Amino acid sequence: MALPSQGKDKDTLLAELQTYKGRDVNWQEGRTFAYVYDPGAEAMAVGKAAFSSFLTENALDPTVYPSLMRLENEIVGFCASHLNLPDDGVGTFTSGGTESILLAVKSARDFARQTRPEVTRPNMVLPVTAHAAFHKASSYFDVELVLVEVDPVSFAVTPEAMAAAIDEQTVLVVASSPGYAHGVMDPIAAIGAICETRSLPFHVDACVGGWMLPFWRRLQLADGMTDVIDAFDFEVKGVTSLSVDLHKYGFCPKGASVVLFRNKTLRNAAGFACSDWAGYTVVNPSVQSSKSGGPLAGAWSVMRFLGDEGYMAITDRLRQATLALLEGISAIDGLEIMGQPAMCMFAFTSTEFDVFHVADEMSARGWYVQPQLGHTGPTGQRYAGNVHLSLNSWGTLDRVTPFLADLQDAVQAARTLPDVRPNAEMGQMLQAMAGQTLSGDELMGMLGLMGVGAGEQGAELPERMAPINRILDAMPAKMNEAVLSGFMGELYAPAR
Ligand SMILES: Cc1ncc(COP(=O)(O)O)c(C=O)c1O
Numbered sequence: 001m002a003l004p005s006q007g008k009d010k011d012t013l014l015a016e017l018q019t020y021k022g023r024d025v026n027w028q029e030g031r032t033f034a035y036v037y038d039p040g041a042e043a044m045a046v047g048k049a050a051f052s053s054f055l056t057e058n059a060l061d062p063t064v065y066p067s068l069m070r071l072e073n074e075i076v077g078f079c080a081s082h083l084n085l086p087d088d089g090v091g092t093f094t095s096g097g098t099e100s101i102l103l104a105v106k107s108a109r110d111f112a113r114q115t116r117p118e119v120t121r122p123n124m125v126l127p128v129t130a131h132a133a134f135h136k137a138s139s140y141f142d143v144e145l146v147l148v149e150v151d152p153v154s155f156a157v158t159p160e161a162m163a164a165a166i167d168e169q170t171v172l173v174v175a176s177s178p179g180y181a182h183g184v185m186d187p188i189a190a191i192g193a194i195c196e197t198r199s200l201p202f203h204v205d206a207c208v209g210g211w212m213l214p215f216w217r218r219l220q221l222a223d224g225m226t227d228v229i230d231a232f233d234f235e236v237k238g239v240t241s242l243s244v245d246l247h248k249y250g251f252c253p254k255g256a257s258v259v260l261f262r263n264k265t266l267r268n269a270a271g272f273a274c275s276d277w278a279g280y281t282v283v284n285p286s287v288q289s290s291k292s293g294g295p296l297a298g299a300w301s302v303m304r305f306l307g308d309e310g311y312m313a314i315t316d317r318l319r320q321a322t323l324a325l326l327e328g329i330s331a332i333d334g335l336e337i338m339g340q341p342a343m344c345m346f347a348f349t350s351t352e353f354d355v356f357h358v359a360d361e362m363s364a365r366g367w368y369v370q371p372q373l374g375h376t377g378p379t380g381q382r383y384a385g386n387v388h389l390s391l392n393s394w395g396t397l398d399r400v401t402p403f404l405a406d407l408q409d410a411v412q413a414a415r416t417l418p419d420v421r422p423n424a425e426m427g428q429m430l431q432a433m434a435g436q437t438l439s440g441d442e443l444m445g446m447l448g449l450m451g452v453g454a455g456e457q458g459a460e461l462p463e464r465m466a467p468i469n470r471i472l473d474a475m476p477a478k479m480n481e482a483v484l485s486g487f488m489g490e491l492y493a494p495a496r
Pocket residue numbers: 095096097098099101131133176178179180205206207208245
């Protein structure tokens with residue numbers, strides 16, 4: 001596709017851009033339970049205006065743009081005070097949860113390189129529910145994964161299982177508060193105590209919970225509850241780093257997360273510097289080098305626009321919506337909430353009908369809920385496929401009643417729909433293919449059989465995803481990764 005020979009005017013382009021959004025999931029109506037966090041129109045507008053006012057400035061060099069350094073120090077300051085970071089603790093603003101996690105893992109690996117020469121094959125110990133970003137960090141930084149099964153009923157890892165998995169090559173221990181999949185907290189204080197005794201770095205992935213949980217706990221206390229959210233931040237002595245995403249439950253524009261470190265030594269180990277080339281000296285505390293000021297200004301403004309009061313108000317609305325939804329969903333025959341969710345995100349499943357049919361039926365009724373495939377853990381423990389909901393919008397509270405009515409109908413419809421699980425023969429065939437490498441054509445052939453293709457405007461997916469989700473669910477994880485990566489590879493092709 002060649003660049004147009006003549007430029008076009010701004011209004012035409014902006015109008016054209018809007019038409020590109022035509023097939024996107026519509027989050028504006030509060031019917032999308034993933035991906036977008038909407039604090040209401042006013043706060044959103046503040047974030048957008050602030051973001052564009054700093055879009056051009058570059059945080060690459062704080063001596064050239066001291067405004068960006070100031071914004072970063074103040075944002076990290078808000079997080080430090082919110083999450084009990086000790087006085088000599090520090091932090092870095094990053095583009096998102098994944099980047100924060102990459103830095104925490106690099107910090108642990110490089111800290112071990114500096115202090116423990118006996119470590120030759122570094123590993124990190126983490127529950128199977130820890131976010132895939134740790135798997136990415138493992139592959140980027142060559143830190144082996146030691147995956148620990150979680151309790152099959154609570155979906156939280158046990159401190160005993162974590163302790164048993166640690167060995168002399170362990171450089172990092174990880175737990176979540178909460179994990180994304182089921183919204184369940186790991187026992188942070190108990191794992192922290194183990195790490196403190198063994199002098200091991202301990203990262204708490206509070207990407208989703210870090211900003212909201214302290215507000216949630218205050219609301220629980222105000223309700224007179226005694227069984228409130230446990231300590232999960234630097235209050236726990238063993239915690240050495242923590243990631244908190246501001247572009248999730250901080251409701252800031254995307255590209256905003258913070259990773260906090262208990263001390264400068266650990267943060268230094270996450271950073272990178274190079275003057276051994278012919279150009280300017282690079283000193284990067286984060287993965288990015290050139291870095292737009294937009295996300296910094298957007299986050300700073302939304303946080304200050306909302307303030308403590310604003311966050312308490314949003315958390316209150318989302319908590320009310322969550323409690324009503326949990327009660328409503330539990331009352332629907334055949335649906336089960338998985339574990340005890342800590343905040344406004346959770347998953348449900350069923351042993352009586354296919355929850356992937358329920359997800360399709362909800363889509364047909366104009367809701368987006370997120371199907372999550374089943375998973376087999378390292379010892380063969382099976383985690384059931386489910387449907388995930390993240391409550392994420394100021395408007396969600398007003399949608400609880402219609403959502404529950406549609407869910408009830410969707411369940412009734414799912415009960416009448418056929419079983420789309422692969423039969424035993426096909427299941428065996430899929431398992432037998434584990435470890436085989438498929439060519440691009442074979443992958444596309446397989447996707448084509450499943451009704452999936454790459455169209456001119458992106459993914460061409462069939463209306464009903466349950467049959468595909470069931471095949472993916474039955475595949476070994478590695479094959480699933482290969483098939484979906486192949487699919488993504490077809491989607492991203494230069495426009496001709
Ligand atoms: C618990 C947790 N950690 C890490 C991440 C990765 O964050 P991001 O998508 O911002 O890179 C997510 C994303 O949902 C998450 O839920």
